[in-house]
Amino acid sequence: MEGLVVKLPSFPFLSPNISSSSSSSTFRLGFRRFSASISAAVNEGFVSLGQLTRPDFPILHQEVNGSKLVYLDNAATSQKPTAVLKSLQNYYEAYNSNVHRGIHYLSAKATDEYELARKKVAAFINASDSAEIVFTRNATEAINLVAYSWGLSNLKPRDEIILTIAEHHSAIVPWQIVAQKTGAILKFVSLDENEVPDVEKLREMISTSTKLVVVHHVSNVLGSVLPIEDIVIWAHAVGAKVLVDACQSVPHMVVDVQGLDADFLVASSHKMCGPTGIGFLFGKSNLLLTMPPFLGGGEMISDVFLDHSTYAEPPSRFEAGTPAIGEAIGLGAAIDYLSGIGMQKIHDYEMELANYLYEKLCSVPNIRIYGPKPSDDIHRAALCSFNIENIHPTDIATFLDQQHGVAIRSGHHCAQPLHRRLGVNASARASLHFYNTEEDVDNFIQSLNDTVSFFNSFK
C-alpha cells in the first residue's frame, strides 16, 4: 500500500543559545510543522507511526540467520535513529574537546553543546531548572548516587525504605547495601490479584518511619503503570522522599517531574533512542544542595588543598571527571528526535500496539502472560513477559532467533524477586517501541506458533 512517507529530519536549525529550559516553545517551534504533517499522515490512517519512522533506524533493515530482523527487545535497549548517530559523529569530527575548563573555541563549543543537552533533558521531563539534572553513566549509577550520597547521610537505624518486589535489581541492590551500612530496613510490597504491585498495601505501609519510597513507573516485566502522583502525596504526608525509576516510562510517554512532584527520578539514555554510557538523575534542587559528593575527583570540586577540598554546587558536585560528552550530546539529539514526533503521539501509538500484542499473544495456546489484563482503567505498556506450558523460555527465544530472526529476551530480566514470586525461574519477553509495527507483531506471533508446534511435536 502506498502512503505518505514523511521522513523525519534531523534538526539543524536549533539555536545553541537557548537560555532557559522553559522556552521549550523556541526549539519546538520548528518541529510543529513537521509534527503536523506526521499527525496528518497518521491520523488519516495512511501509514502508522512505526512505518513512518522505521526508515530512520538503519539497524532494523537487516537479516539475521537468514530471516528479516524483527527486533522486539526494546525494554533491554532501544535502537538509535540516524539523527543521533550523526550527532555523535559530528561531535567527534567537528568540536570534540574537554568541557568546562578550556578557553579555546572547540572547548567552548563542546561545553555549550553539553550544557544544552542538559537543558534538553530538563525540558523533556519538565524539571524547573537544568541544575536539577545530574548526568550519570546510566540509571543504575544514578540510583547508586542517591543511595550512597543521600542514603548514607540521611538514613538511621530502623528507618524504613519501601520498595515493590517488582523492582529492577538496580533499584533493590544499592538499597540493600546502604541498609546494611545504616541499619535501615527494607520493606517490600507484593502483588495484588491483578498481578500489579498492591498500591493499597503500599499506602498502608507508609508510616512515620518511612524515609524513602523507591518505585518503578512502568514495570519492565509486568507492563503495569504505578500511580506515582498518589504515591508521592502519601509519602510526602509523612515526610518521606520518593525515588522514581522511570527507565521504562520516559522513553514511551510524557513524564512531568513537577506534575509528579517526585523527589528523585532516574532514566537511561540507551532506552530512549540515545547512546549507551549516559543516563541522568533528576533531583529537586533543595535535596541536591544538601547531598554530599558521590565520586570524588576533578570537575566536582571548588578548591583543592592537601588536607581538604571544597565542593562545587550541584549538578557539578556529582559529576566527577570528564563526562561522556559526545554521549550526552547524542542524548540531546535523541530527545530532539522524540520531541519532534511528540511523546503523546508515541504513547498513543504504543498503547494501540500494546493492546494488539496482548490480544494476539492471548491466542497462543497454553500461554501465561504476566501482569494485568488491559482494560479501560488498566493500561499496559507495550511489552509482555510470558511463559508457555512445558516449553522453556530459553528454548523459545533461541528458536525464534535462529529460525525466524525474531529478537526477544529470556531470563529473569533483572527481576529475580518478582520471578520467584511468580513461581518461575525465567520468562520470555517481547517489548516494543514506536518504530515497531503491527506487521512485526504478526510476524512474532506466527513465528511463536511455529516455535510452539516444533517443541510440542517433540514431546
Added chain:
Amino acid sequence: MASYSKFPICFHLSKPFLSPSKPSKFSFFHNTSISFQNIPTKSPPPLQSSSSSSTQLQPIEELPPKLQEIIKLFQSVEEPKAKYEQLMFYGKNLNPLDTQFKTKENKVEGCVSQVWVRAYLDKDKNVVYQADSDSVLTKGLAALLVNGLSGRPVQEVLRVSPDFAVLLGLQQSLTPSRNNGFLNMLKLMQRKALELLIEAEKGSESSGNGQIVNDNSENTSLDSKVDENSGAVASSQNGSEENSSGLGSRGMRIKEKLERELSPIELEVEDVSYQHAGHAGVRGSDGETHFNLRIVSKEFEGKSLVKRHRLVYSLLDEELQSGLHALSIVAKTPSEVEAK
C-alpha cells in the same frame, strides 16, 4: 576465533596436589595440543589441522570416538531445524539425573536455564557423566557432551578443546561470553573429571580410601533406607559437639578424612542438618546434609581463602556426590589463630 583464555586457569588447582612421583601424568598440560591463540605458551607449537583454515582447530581425530561420531552426524544434517531435532533427540534419550545430584556444586554457571552435571569414575577410572536441564535445547547440548565424553579416560576428556562446537554447526554454542552455557558445561565437566582423578590418585596412596563412587551409588540407596535411623541421630544432637560420638557416619568420615589429610591442630565438625530439614535438597539423603567445619591447619598456609575452601571441598568430594548438601567452612592457619 573465540578466545578461551579462562580455560586453563581452573587447572591451577592441580598444582598443590601433584604427587612428585608422577609428574609425567600431568605433563600433558605443557605438551598439550590444545591451541589457544592468545596465550603465550612455553609449549611446543600447536598441531596444525590438516585443513589450512586459519582457526587451528583441534584435529577431530584427537577427540573421544563417540564425540567424533556425534560431530559427523551433525555435519551430515544440514538444515538447522533438523539439527535442533537431532539435539532434542539426544536430550530426550538422556538418562534422568536423580534429584539428589541437583546441587549447587553440580550446577553449570552462566546458563539462563538450569543445568546440572554429575560426574563419577567407573571401576576402570574412566569418567562417567550424567546431566539434566529444564530447557530442552540445553538438555540436548548436555546430552551431546554426556554421550560424547562418558566412559573415557580423564586425560582424554581434559584434552578436548571447546572449538569442536564450530563443527556442529549449532550457532548458540559459539559465543565465548560468560553466558555461554555450552562452554561452561564443558568446563565444569572437565573440572570435575580432574578433581575425581586427583581424588582417586590421593585415595590409592592411602589404602582403602580411593573408593570408586560406583560403590557409593549403591550405598546411597542403602543410606536412604537407613534414613530414619541416621535422621534420628542427626536430630538428637544439639549443635556444636567436639564429642565425636555426637556425629553420624558421614560426620565421622568427614572428621577422619580431614584429620588425615590436613593434620589440623584444631578441628570441629558440626552437623547442622536439622536446621535445613525442610529443604528440597535434603529429602532422600541420609539426613547428614549440612555441616559447619572449623579447621586450623598448617596446610592452609600460603593459600587464599578460595584455595582453602577448594581444598576442603576436593577432599570431601565423595561426600558431596552422595548426599552432602553444603558445608560452611572456617579455615585458618595456626599463626592466624595465635594472632588473636
